[in-house]
Amino acid sequence: MGSRRFTGLLVGMFAGLLIWAAHFVLVYGLTGLACARGLGGATLLGVALVPAAIVAATLAALLATGAVWLAAWRGGGPAGEGRDETVRFVRWLTAGFAGLGLMSILWVGLPALQVPVCA
Amino acid sequence: MTERGDESAVPLPPPGTLANPGPRPPEELQRLERAWACPTGWRFLTVVNNSYVGVIYIGTAMLFFVLAGILGLLIRVQLAVPENDLIGHAAFNQYFTVHGTAMMFLFAVPMMEAFGVYLLPAILGARDLPFPRLSAYAYWTYLIGGLAFFASLLFRLAPDGGWFMYPPLTSYVFSPDVNADIWLLGIGFIEIAAIAGAIEMVVGVLRTRAPGMSLDKMPIYAWALLVLAGMIIFAFPAIIVATILLELERAFHWPFFMAEKGGDPLLWQHLFWFFGHPEVYIIFLPAAGLVSLMVPALARHPLVGYRWIVLAIVGTGFISFGLWVHHMFTTGIPTLSLAFFSAASMAVSVPSGIQVFSWIATFGRGRITWTVPSLFILGFLFIFVLGGLTGVMVAVIPFDWQVHDTYFVVAHFHYVLIGGMVFPLFAALYYWWPQLNGQTLSHRLGVWAFGLMFAGFNIAFFPMHLTGLLGMPRRVYTYPAGLGWEWLNMISTLGAFILAAGVALVLFDMLRRFGLRGRVDADPWDAGTLEWLPSDNYGTRSIPLVHTRDPLWEQPDLARQVDAGHHFLPGPVTAAGRETLITSPLDARPQYVMRLPGPTWVPLLAAVTTAAFFLLLAFKLVAIAIVAGVLTVVLYCVWMWGSDQGEDEPPVDIGAGIRLPVDRSGPQSHSWWGVVTLLLVDGTGFAALVWSYVFLWTVSPEVWPAGDARMAPLWWLAAGAALWVAAGGCFAWARRALRRNAHGMLRLALLAGLGVMGAAYAATLYPQWGVAGLDPTEDAYAAIVFALLSWQGFHVGVLTVMVLYTLARSLSGRLHAQRRLTFDNTMLMWGYMVGQGLVVIGLIHLFPRAVG
Numbered sequence: 006m007g008s009r010r011f012t013g014l015l016v017g018m019f020a021g022l023l024i025w026a027a028h029f030v031l032v033y034g035l036t037g038l039a040c041a042r043g044l045g046g047a048t049l050l051g052v053a054l055v056p057a058a059i060v061a062a063t064l065a066a067l068l069a070t071g072a073v074w075l076a077a078w079r080g081g082g083p084a085g086e087g088r089d090e091t092v093r094f095v096r097w098l099t100a101g102f103a104g105l106g107l108m109s110i111l112w113v114g115l116p117a118l119q120v121p122v123c124a
Numbered sequence: 125m126t127e128r129g130d131e132s133a134v135p136l137p138p139p140g141t142l143a144n145p146g147p148r149p150p151e152e153l154q155r156l157e158r159a160w161a162c163p164t165g166w167r168f169l170t171v172v173n174n175s176y177v178g179v180i181y182i183g184t185a186m187l188f189f190v191l192a193g194i195l196g197l198l199i200r201v202q203l204a205v206p207e208n209d210l211i212g213h214a215a216f217n218q219y220f221t222v223h224g225t226a227m228m229f230l231f232a233v234p235m236m237e238a239f240g241v242y243l244l245p246a247i248l249g250a251r252d253l254p255f256p257r258l259s260a261y262a263y264w265t266y267l268i269g270g271l272a273f274f275a276s277l278l279f280r281l282a283p284d285g286g287w288f289m290y291p292p293l294t295s296y297v298f299s300p301d302v303n304a305d306i307w308l309l310g311i312g313f314i315e316i317a318a319i320a321g322a323i324e325m326v327v328g329v330l331r332t333r334a335p336g337m338s339l340d341k342m343p344i345y346a347w348a349l350l351v352l353a354g355m356i357i358f359a360f361p362a363i364i365v366a367t368i369l370l371e372l373e374r375a376f377h378w379p380f381f382m383a384e385k386g387g388d389p390l391l392w393q394h395l396f397w398f399f400g401h402p403e404v405y406i407i408f409l410p411a412a413g414l415v416s417l418m419v420p421a422l423a424r425h426p427l428v429g430y431r432w433i434v435l436a437i438v439g440t441g442f443i444s445f446g447l448w449v450h451h452m453f454t455t456g457i458p459t460l461s462l463a464f465f466s467a468a469s470m471a472v473s474v475p476s477g478i479q480v481f482s483w484i485a486t487f488g489r490g491r492i493t494w495t496v497p498s499l500f501i502l503g504f505l506f507i508f509v510l511g512g513l514t515g516v517m518v519a520v521i522p523f524d525w526q527v528h529d530t531y532f533v534v535a536h537f538h539y540v541l542i543g544g545m546v547f548p549l550f551a552a553l554y555y556w557w558p559q560l561n562g563q564t565l566s567h568r569l570g571v572w573a574f575g576l577m578f579a580g581f582n583i584a585f586f587p588m589h590l591t592g593l594l595g596m597p598r599r600v601y602t603y604p605a606g607l608g609w610e611w612l613n614m615i616s617t618l619g620a621f622i623l624a625a626g627v628a629l630v631l632f633d634m635l636r637r638f639g640l641r642g643r644v645d646a647d648p649w650d651a652g653t654l655e656w657l658p659s660d661n662y663g664t665r666s667i668p669l670v671h672t673r674d675p676l677w678e679q680p681d682l683a684r685q686v687d688a689g690h691h692f693l694p695g696p697v698t699a700a701g702r703e704t705l706i707t708s709p710l711d712a713r714p715q716y717v718m719r720l721p722g723p724t725w726v727p728l729l730a731a732v733t734t735a736a737f738f739l740l741l742a743f744k745l746v747a748i749a750i751v752a753g754v755l756t757v758v759l760y761c762v763w764m765w766g767s768d769q770g771e772d773e774p775p776v777d778i779g780a781g782i783r784l785p786v787d788r789s790g791p792q793s794h795s796w797w798g799v800v801t802l803l804l805v806d807g808t809g810f811a812a813l814v815w816s817y818v819f820l821w822t823v824s825p826e827v828w829p830a831g832d833a834r835m836a837p838l839w840w841l842a843a844g845a846a847l848w849v850a851a852g853g854c855f856a857w858a859r860r861a862l863r864r865n866a867h868g869m870l871r872l873a874l875l876a877g878l879g880v881m882g883a884a885y886a887a888t889l890y891p892q893w894g895v896a897g898l899d900p901t902e903d904a905y906a907a908i909v910f911a912l913l914s915w916q917g918f919h920v921g922v923l924t925v926m927v928l929y930t931l932a933r934s935l936s937g938r939l940h941a942q943r944r945l946t947f948d949n950t951m952l953m954w955g956y957m958v959g960q961g962l963v964v965i966g967l968i969h970l971f972p973r974a975v976g
């Protein structure tokens with residue numbers, strides 16, 4: 006297997022954690038930028054924008070990670086070309102990383118509901 | 125051969141197969157021994173074999189541990205009583221900075237890499253690492269750089285800005301002398317060693333495993349090294365970029381970190397801790413990997429929860445990148461951002477917890493043997509868990525505000541570092557010592573040493589929690605009496621000496637029993653992993669077929685079979701003599717035989733010139749530094765010249781009826797994988813630079829151009845981008861020519877590529893000063909634009925050398941369709957450089973327009 010196929014496999018296997026990382030960068034960047042520009046308290050129709058965006062991003066990330074988990078659990082996920090045992094192992098890890106990602110995304114997203122944005 | 129079928133191209137023989145069942149010809153072993161003979165006398169310095177490089181690497185890391193430890197003791201002596209004037213404040217600042225820096229950069233990380241260099245091939249069943257000369261080079265740069273770093277103390281020139289070197293304190297205004305440059309350039313270039321290590325680990329773990337050792341059967345330690353490498357790839361570039369920026373600010377006054385010119389000192393903190401936090405896990409995870417290798421043998425029970433540990437290690441590696449801001453809780457960052465990091469900091473303790481439970485369960489199911497390594501592992505568990513608890517405490521933001529920069533933090537991180545890394549290390553030293561010469565270290569002295577170290581450590585560092593809570597700041601060279609800190613400090617100092625006595629006892633025993641013998645035939649712990657197979661300079665006599673996680677336990681008679689040459693590749697099959705097997709990344713199916721280089725002076729010489737280059741720069745001796753730099757490049761070329769011999773040998777028989785090609789080119793080759801890994805490092809560094817650009821814009825939009833002022837017209841973007849694309853086209857052209865062995869065309873294409881690349885770079889660089897009139901000393905915007913341009917310029921320079929080198933190979937007849945590693949490597953770098961050029965020029969022209 007060449008390096009490119011292997012990279013593809015790694016990305017599939019780590020999908021849950023990569024989504025966590027993307028979510029993390031997004032919510033952190035958004036908050037930082039909003040506060041730097043004095044927009045931390047911005048509202049639209051009475052809804053606080055920053056927390057709302059974070060909640061939305063969190064839900065989207067949770068859905069995506071959930072899908073990865075489900076697919077891996079059902080025996081899909083990154084296609085393996087190895088022996089059955091190896092493929093099963095890779096699937097188990099894919100599901101495991103998705104589970105860990107799910108937990109961490111939730112955990113990181115929750116403060117948006119409780120903590121003032123800039124202060 | 126198509127890529128698709130590679131994982132199943134070579135069928136793996138069924139478990140229990142003997143690849144070479146018959147008796148071996150008697151002269152075969154001699155040929156193997158001759159090929160792998162260790163150079164003697166002065167020529168020992170040319171050694172590249174990982175078993176030797178690994179041992180001196182570990183020894184050197186130990187030396188720096190002792191030196192930095194002595195500084196720790198001096199610090200404790202100074203702080204033992206109030207109003208002490210034994211060490212002045214200036215020297216004190218140097219001592220704690222060098223202590224912290226050396227412990228992290230010269231001891232902890234290199235020690236973990238050194239263990240990797242030593243152990244990795246052995247646990248995988250490989251004869252050596254994939255790039256032996258690279259490891260030797262890494263080692264020598266590290267040794268020279270480390271010695272120079274400590275030597276700076278003697279001249280009072282050592283850095284004194286703390287191990288994390290925060291500007292503005294460390295910039296040219298407040299630290300005009302060379303002290304800070306020694307940190308930036310001296311430590312900066314030692315990162316070469318870390319990155320070299322990462323490349324070895326990635327390619328080593330993924331491509332040199334014994335046949336049959338599929339991903340789910342490799343020892344946890346191999347997983348740990350893989351994650352270690354991954355973390356180095358994504359963490360170290362941030363510190364390298366930070367170092368470059370600060371050095372540029374110091375040397376040329378480009379104001380990245382100066383608030384009055386639109387810079388921001390927090391940029392340094394972000395970059396530093398984006399590296400600095402993962403660093404903690406870069407240290408801890410491989411140490412934990414060593415523990416996972418030892419615990420089953422010591423408990424006589426297979427590791428409980430293998431998959432869960434893999435999950436935990438990889439998970440920790442990832443999540444540790446989301447923690448860096450917890451070092452910056454007191455810098456006025458938005459509360460919600462802090463909350464993200466606080467949450468992630470707590471989340472990361474979950475996977476660490478999984479590992480701890482799994483070790484305890486393994487000990488519980490097996491029966492613990494009361495050996496010295498077991499003691500150190502139990503000590504590790506106790507201390508590390510305590511450090512983890514205080515870690516969760518400081519992850520709570522208000523608590524951190526209270527104890528930030530006090531001795532509570534000093535206590536916390538010594539619990540984590542000494543608990544999480546030093547205790548496992550000592551367990552490991554006791555555990556693997558018999559590999560050196562068959563002798564075991566003294567049990568009686570070991571028990572004493574453990575007792576002293578464990579008691580001394582807690583006596584020294586537990587009271588620091590209290591001194592911290594009582595308000596004693598860290599990094600103060602003395603304190604007044606009457607604040608209630610006297611007794612606690614005195615106790616800490618006593619404890620530190622007890623700890624040191626324990627370490628001294630171990631060192632004494634080691635010096636007494638030191639001896640290096642190629643042959644390893646001891647297996648004192650009845651362990652299950654491959655490094656306890658009988659082996660010699662060449663590794664194991666034959667490369668085993670593996671089908672279980674603990675082969676020595678579950679595959680009876682394996683040791684004898686391997687040593688009698690009944691498994692794969694029992695002797696040299698090419699003229700080179702040094703070879704190992706390259707296997708597929710998932711199932712570890714044999715793919716080709718790789719020829720390995722033997723002893724050479726080049727790594728040492730190149731390390732000397734590299735070190736000279738950076739150290740001379742630190743002292744502003746630019747002209748001689750450039751000479752050293754040029755010499756380094758020449759040596760690199762000499763180094764590479766003998767490689768890439770092409771696919772010139774016929775396929776060889778490795779046993780079990782498997783015939784394999786000798787060396788390969790293309791995406792399957794180890795060289796390709798190495799370059800891709802290097803490009804990942806490169807790309808991460810570039811991402812850090814782009815991130816810095818956006819960050820500076822976030823904090824100082826007022827220095828960004830508004831409207832057309834200070835902007836070059838857009839047609840420069842069109843011209844530049846077209847030229848970069850054309851440069852890419854030249855390489856596509858060269859590639860086609862090479863495939864058809866059209867050598868004249870190939871050379872023409874390469875030369876055209878060089879010219880177009882130069883033009884592309886000129887069209888990117890010139891408009892910024894010639895048209896837009898930017899001056900990098902003016903403000904942070906101009907500075908970061910020029911940093912991006914310089915970064916690209918550096919790549920253009922590297923590619924120029926590589927293309928010239930490729931041309932030289934072609935002209936000397938060493939480049940054709942079947943001998944093309946050199947070309948492929950240059951091509952990969954070239955493609956990357958073109959892409960990066962497009963991003964640079966796009967960012968510079970479009971970003972200000974988009975936001976302005």
Ligand code: HEM
Nearest residue numbers: 193196197199220221224227232286287541598599600620
């Ligand atoms: C011999 C055992 C050791 C002793 C007695 C010791 C003592 C100390 C003390 C007292 C400080 C605080 C200095 C101050 O704030 O003024 C300190 C700082 C530090 N120590 Fe240690 N230490 C030891 C081992 C280690 C080890 C094994 C590591 C890492 C692997 C380490 C890493 C550090 C770091 C990173 C700092 C922070 C330096 C700074 O503030 O810039 N130490 N050490």
Ligand SMILES: [Cu+2]
Nearest residue numbers: 401447450451
């Ligand atoms: Cu941290």
